[in-house]
Amino acid sequence: xxxxxxxxxxxxxxxxxxxxxxxxxxxxxxxxxxxxxxxxxxxxxxxxxxxxxxxxxxxxxxxxxxxxxxxxxxxxxxxxxxxxxxxxxxxxxxxxxxxxxxxxxxxxxxxxxxxxxxxxxxxxxxxxxxxxxxxxxxxxxxxxxxxxxxxxxxxxxxxxxxxxxxxxxxxxxxxxxxxxxxxxxxxxxxxxxxxxxxxxxxxxxxxxxxxxxxxxxxxxxxxxxxxxxxxxxxxxxxxxxxxxxxxxxxxxxxxxxxxxxxxxxxxxxxxxxxxxxxxxxxxxxxxxxxxxxxxxxxxxxxxxxxxxxxxxxxxxxxxxxxxxxxx
Amino acid sequence: xxxxxxxxxxxxxxxxxxxxxxxxxxxxxxxxxxxxxxxxxxxxxxxxxxxxxxxxxxxxxxxxxxxxxxxxxxxxxxxxxxxxxxxxxxxxxxxxxxxxxxxxxxxxxxxxxxxxxxxxxxxxxxxxxxxxxxxxxxxxxxxxxxxxxxxxxxxxxxxxxxxxxxxxxxxxxxxxxxxxxxxxxxxxxxxxxxxxxxxxxxxxxxxxxxxxxxxxxxxxxxxxxxxxxxxxxxxxxxxxxxxxxxxxxxxxxxxxxxxxxxxxxxxxxxxxxxxxxxxxxxxxxxxxxxxxxxxxxxxxxxxxxxxxxxxxxxxxxxxxxxxxxxx
DNA sequence: CTGTTAGCGCATTCAA
DNA sequence: TTGAATGCGCTAACAG
Numbered sequence: 001x002x003x004x005x006x007x008x009x010x011x012x013x014x015x016x017x018x019x020x021x022x023x024x025x026x027x028x029x030x031x032x033x034x035x036x037x038x039x040x041x042x043x044x045x046x047x048x049x050x051x052x053x054x055x056x057x058x059x060x061x062x063x064x065x066x067x068x069x070x071x072x073x074x075x076x077x078x079x080x081x082x083x084x085x086x087x088x089x090x091x092x093x094x095x096x097x098x099x100x101x102x103x104x105x106x107x108x109x110x111x112x113x114x115x116x117x118x119x120x121x122x123x124x125x126x127x128x129x130x131x132x133x134x135x136x137x138x139x140x141x142x143x144x145x146x147x148x149x150x151x152x153x154x155x156x157x158x159x160x161x162x163x164x165x166x167x168x169x170x171x172x173x174x175x176x177x178x179x180x181x182x183x184x185x186x187x188x189x190x191x192x193x194x195x196x197x198x199x200x201x202x203x204x205x206x207x208x209x210x211x212x213x214x215x216x217x218x219x220x221x222x223x224x225x226x227x228x229x230x231x232x233x234x235x236x237x238x239x240x241x242x243x244x245x246x247x248x249x250x251x252x253x254x255x256x257x258x259x260x261x262x263x264x265x266x267x268x269x270x271x272x273x274x275x276x277x278x279x280x281x282x283x284x285x286x287x288x289x290x291x292x293x294x295x296x297x298x299x300x301x302x303x304x305x306x307x308x309x310x311x312x313x314x315x316x317x318x319x320x321x322x323x324x325x326x327x
Numbered sequence: 328x329x330x331x332x333x334x335x336x337x338x339x340x341x342x343x344x345x346x347x348x349x350x351x352x353x354x355x356x357x358x359x360x361x362x363x364x365x366x367x368x369x370x371x372x373x374x375x376x377x378x379x380x381x382x383x384x385x386x387x388x389x390x391x392x393x394x395x396x397x398x399x400x401x402x403x404x405x406x407x408x409x410x411x412x413x414x415x416x417x418x419x420x421x422x423x424x425x426x427x428x429x430x431x432x433x434x435x436x437x438x439x440x441x442x443x444x445x446x447x448x449x450x451x452x453x454x455x456x457x458x459x460x461x462x463x464x465x466x467x468x469x470x471x472x473x474x475x476x477x478x479x480x481x482x483x484x485x486x487x488x489x490x491x492x493x494x495x496x497x498x499x500x501x502x503x504x505x506x507x508x509x510x511x512x513x514x515x516x517x518x519x520x521x522x523x524x525x526x527x528x529x530x531x532x533x534x535x536x537x538x539x540x541x542x543x544x545x546x547x548x549x550x551x552x553x554x555x556x557x558x559x560x561x562x563x564x565x566x567x568x569x570x571x572x573x574x575x576x577x578x579x580x581x582x583x584x585x586x587x588x589x590x591x592x593x594x595x596x597x598x599x600x601x602x603x604x605x606x607x608x609x610x611x612x613x614x615x616x617x618x619x620x621x622x623x624x625x626x627x628x629x630x631x632x633x634x635x636x637x638x639x640x641x642x643x644x645x646x647x648x649x650x651x652x653x654x
Numbered sequence: 655c656t657g658t659t660a661g662c663g664c665a666t667t668c669a670a
Numbered sequence: 671t672t673g674a675a676t677g678c679g680c681t682a683a684c685a686g
Contacts, residue, residue: 003663015665015674016666020665022664026666029671029672032671048663049377050663051381053678054381054678055664055665059377068406069396069405070403076397078396079423091422092422094419096409110418113373113376114376114418276602279576279579280606331680343657344657346682347656349681352682355656359655379679379680380662381680382680384662
């Protein structure tokens, strides 16, 4: 492997000079620069990243920890992150925890010494993890979960849920069901649920227990939830608010199996603006969270932090209600 | 930052001894090991990855280059890769080219000095890229495209296409349309098309030009392709084979807009077994390529290569026809 | 079983 | 404007 030493020898200069042209720092005569550049061109020399890192204490790498890359939210966020980071010469080290808390803890430790900053996507916020996170001596940003003392880029899940519920009510629905997820997921589980219930209460609308289901994050779970709601309810709801598109789509598939017409027999809304949502039948009313933008913003703030510039500690992103035919 | 030197001092041993317990190499007395481990525990010390890399010439990082992470194929592959790699202590450095050839070339150069091996997912195989690839002095595996001289994990696109075409024919279809992609994509564009035409010819079935469309990889493109086929054909096909699920789903959405019943008025098949495919109406007949397995296998072969063990230069993976209601 | 030594490839003083 | 010298944190002979 050709090193800076070889280049120096071939160009008849010292390593320092090569280093200077490499980094465009300090004085280098035109002549010397030209010689060095020629040799670099010829040899196809690329400096060793880790040697450089060892010296400068910068890796130009950002660690990204996520529970899965197979759903649209994280993959969109990663796309946004990558776009912004690559503009500044940073790369992404990907750590997929596969929803495993232990792995998340491990990765956090592992990454500390290998990256300049960390992005956490859709982590759960249980104490053990939060404690570890707070102990990380590196710029770190969480996307999708709001927490104290940690930099974060989030959505206003509470008001989204209120707005979407209000929309259902405005459309004439009075009995509305709810398909949520565990409340340990503060953003998706807790805030969206709270938004829903608060809005219902504000309209003096009751929510029967039979209309409420708790799922995990997959389509089939939404399917089963809808089944449970239907089987259990004395008086059935006329609309259901599912906290994610996948859940809504699962619910939709069950409704169709049972011969329900949507939205006449049952209205349905989700959140996420998944690609899926526009190609199911009928197209799903949902909320666009602009995940790529979230990724870009998170990257910007994180880099600002890393470079010692001013940055936003909390950033709440915009959203957009997409009204389609499922309501 | 606490270094190996600090640990050594605190445990009253030399740096070598600390290194030995860290790497479980050479002899270390129980007593010394215990002291060292205690100090490490207390301080939360983690060795510096790049210092280690500089010394050992190993980064324990694999570079993964892909055109997008927002479609299911690459994200599944990455999941498989990650699962297998993490078992062996390797990590993933993600390079998203956003379908940009220049970026791909750049990343290839950049990664060379930062990783122990490279995985290329769904790259196009044009000469300029292939040349660069061949010049990479690192173990490298391509997933999804078969090429000479480069290690690869692929699917048997040709026979998949023949089989799926045969299936349509066996179901009684004689006039079959084809929605493909550019043939510069050898696997998806060229092989699948060839498989289709060869199978049709083997059954002495003609394919009218009007039934054949070339798309880009998105749902809307499939929608437009179906529109074109319908508008252009004197005698319309009774079935359409789309080379990806997304294309098929786009086609399906146009057919529904036009009031077609599927499969009675038009049968439809795709390839990919996307999650989407089972929740559209009717569920799409498709082919499961087991992308996660491809990722795992690619990782295994690549690691074998890196570790100087025997490895498969070419690996062709299994597939599975999933028959649903769109035919 | 353990410590001393050397050097990986680079950036950065400091002197010239 | 340039080069010599130093050291980042670690591993791997080697000698004890």
